[in-house]
Amino acid sequence: MEAAVDAARAAELAAALGLHPLAARVLAARGHADPAEAEAFLAARLADLPDPFRMKGMEAAVERIARALEGGERIACYGDYDVDGVTSTALLCGFLRAAGADVVTYTPHRLVEGYGLNGDAVRSLAAQGVRLLVTLDCGITSVDEVRVAAGLGVDTVVVDHHTVPVELPAAAAILNPHQPGCAYPSKDLAAVGVTFALAMALRRRLRERGRFGPARPEPNLKEVLDLVALGTVADVVPLVGANRILVRWGLEQLATSRRPGVRALKRVAGIADGTPVTAGQVGFRLAPRINAAGRLDDAGRGVRLLLSGDAAAAQALADELDRENQARQEIERRILEQALADAGARVAAGARGLVLARDGWHAGVVGIVASRVVERFHRPAVLVALEDGAGKGSGRSIEGFHLYDALAACSGHLARFGGHRHAAGVTVERAQVEPFRAAFEAHAAATIADEDLVPRCRIDGWVGDAEVTEDAAEGLARLGPFGAGHPEPVFALRGAAARARTVGAGGAHLKLALGRGLDAIGFGMGDRAPACGGPVDAAFTIGFDEWDGTRRLQLKLKDLRPAR
Template identity: 40%
Template sequence: MLQPKTEAINRLRTHLQCSSFLASLLANRDIDSTSLADRFLIPSFRHLSDPSAMKDMDTAVRRIHDAILRHERILIFGDYDVDGVTAAVLITEFLNTVGAEVSYYIPHRETEGYGLKPVHISDPAISNNVNLIITVDCGSSSHEAVHMARCAGIDVIITDHHTISNPMPEALAVVNPKRSDCPSGAGNLAGVGVAFFLVINLRKYLRDRGFWASRNEPNLKNACDLVALGTVADMVPLTGDNRIFVKGGIDIINSEPRPGIQSLMEISGIQHPFLNSEDIAFKLAPRLNAAGRMAHAKTAARLLLTRDSQKALKLAETLNALNSKRRSVEQRVLDEIHLRLQNEPEHLHMGAIVMADAAWPSGILGIVASRLVHQFFRPVVLISTQNGTGRGSARSIPGFDLYQGLKSCADSLIGFGGHAAAAGLEISTERIPEFRIRFTRMAGSLINQDQMVPEMTIDGILDIQDITPALIDEIESLKPYGTGNPEPVFLATDIHIVSSGIVGRNTRRMLLKSGNGSSGAGISAVQFNVDSPLPMASEMREMVYRLRWNFWNGNRTPQILVEDAIFSLQSPMTESIMRTDDGFIPVKNAMTYQGP
């Protein structure tokens, strides 16, 4: 559990005129000053970082301005995930607004792979007389392709957010906040966030030159729906600029969703206007990603670009069907890996899991790797092999930098790229055994056993008898949740189970009361991914849970989401505690919960 920060809590409580409960939750997230709290609770575009501080931004904006005035052909080159698709759509829409000669291209995951390649300079660039290529969410490692473009007289502007090494591609401009010489401090942006910063700067550049005197200047807040989708889907920290983007984007979607998002919400069962970041992460993003994983990502781009409601509905239905297929294939691959792990248990005695198979579609390997990391809590690399070449996805655990790990094995790879937590790679099939040995040994030497135990940080002790509507509203003020801003987790003790039952395939619904004999109707609780009835007990000794509003048919009711519980006389989860005046209990001894 997190240690209380008494001075910060008191300072925030006085400034915000809030409960110690909310002040403690803010302090737990290192929001310990009044200015940080104000910006966190009321995200505003006034507080955005300066987009012009990015290295090469001015060069990029000037070149795009010239291309617009000269009616040069501009190609937006994207990526096949939600981040890359939304970034491509965002810039394409803006350039269409200003009358530019613009088109977009998204490569096929299976046949073309990630990033700008020499073949793309031949087609679609040279074949379509393109004068300027703008990459989004890619390009930082496209040295050969950029060189070929220069030789063909085509300028290249790279916008990206992936880790970049020197020497950089010899592009006209490399707009990437992860450049070692970039002073912007915006390294947490997703690819669509970098693209949005480019558009913000371009709009201002055009304004300063009188471009909007005879045109309607677009309100870029309306593009935040795209930025929110890509930012949440790419799992970058929802702090700072990203929090502003996602909060603004969710507000746009809940007020005036574009036809594509509206159709996708309907087909996903999302109640309007109650969409949140969790809906984006677990309902919208998987369906948008399914296009690139199972077919072609241009279907997702068309959905986001269309203004035709009927066309949007048909495209949303296509994505929904592709997502169902994706889930089926994903489960098949996961079952195969589980069987292999049973037959080859030595994989679980290594510092990482590295596996390859010719029958695995590369498009779903990132999801499967994430599920395996969650199950076995160690880095996972899964590789799909075809025609002597393997394309892989890798996912990691906190404390192990995946990008640096792959970099240490770079001479065994054709190429790689990504972040500390997620990466992609390409490798010759014959070198996979060598890579497996090197990578697993290196991971084993850097990861200790404590890192291989999943942990859940608990914000504090909260008895369910102390739950009130006002308290839930305070929790909701911390939204949007995501990487870097997790949903608060609480611990309760002595809970009475009034009723319980399994609904659907694996959901347990319960009615809970405080075990101290409190009156009242009780509070609804739900626990996912369970398939067995409760043990012979009507009490929970301790419960780890989240707390939120449940919206249904226009009504809202309190709901507990149970993460874990102790039903028998096991060792308690709690350390020494101290109750405050509003029922919230900060914890004196810092600890994390590792399960009963």
């Protein structure tokens, strides 16, 4: 599927901004054909971040937190156990401590307490003297728990980005760009992005009130953008608008971060200090290690890692998380093998949506496996880990199928659910698994068309062999960072000669010499070698392979087929 583009406008854009023609083509097709708008998109200036006070609830949130600071009230930062929640907690806690607050953190145990605010934790925090509770990456559905907090004399500020329910908690303030009537223009912030906006607004208000001075320096918010990049990329939100700006500068901060926890995390992930950090490295190397803490045990270790000021303690925590990530990978391999077999049977029976459940699956890992099942079968999938009389599960979806709405349609069979269009979590009683499966499959059958089940490789355009050059790779790199909502550009050659061989353990990967001899690698595509017996249509990204100080042009294959 090729992106539509106005060739004349793309040429004008290339001339106006000195862009490579392929880069201009991509920008124009993605809605940035106006030179001024394209220049702002490329520059991604911090000064272009929206005013945080445009967010509904910000004035009330800032006022309540400032009052707690000035009155010496104890504040609890209660964050979710994933990377977005962990980074949100570390960011706000670090800021509040720098501003002189009495602050504690709390991260619920995924397997014991589950997602979100819970009454026992609220009562425990109140007993510790907490008078203001700030929920981070959770809380938007916590009507009962916020009521419990209020009954104990604890006010709540909700900082969240998940789908807004009909009934909202009676909190002192709610920050969520999806609220009706919220004028904040970037609706797709991760929770850590909402938290950063809160920190921006708080700093401004505290500065006006004279909170900072020689004895208490004003926090430099640019230094926390490493946390914002980690949480934003890990939560797979669109890298456009404010998210693009935050991640653009956050990746720079990650490369040079003085935070001991980040430096230790990069070390165990094999990323040298001072070298550029990409969004891909965040998503596939750094984030999984932070997530491993919460998937298998105590996610509070991720918060402690990111807040640690001691290099040795941070390294010990990073080593621990690295070991847990390896254990998580082994558990994931076992569950994936079983899930693929179960999914294959359901697909053969005609299912367009998948609900898979087994005893012995790990609740902290089923979300990752659900993503793999969706990739393989191109159907929305909910995987449930059963234990005793109930199960906890995670779901992932495909384009065109709103997962949260689907779960809402099946909510009569669920004890609890939450999430958004692409990902969600559920709690379901064992006796309700089969009725839930039937309802979910029926909803999918009614809403998913035949064409939705066919995976498509979207390309930004067909190119000629001569257009694939180092200049093109450098020009396209200017469009980064890439991620959800702004993927790395994909181009395609039509009818190209292909000399193929397999590489890696068991011939897992496909190595091609395309056209004039362009070097191409297809990771995990070794089984596609038979398609290369003649000319092929090949889709790929254009970049560089860097090894041992040398750099060379390399294409990364996304798809291929015999030439048509």
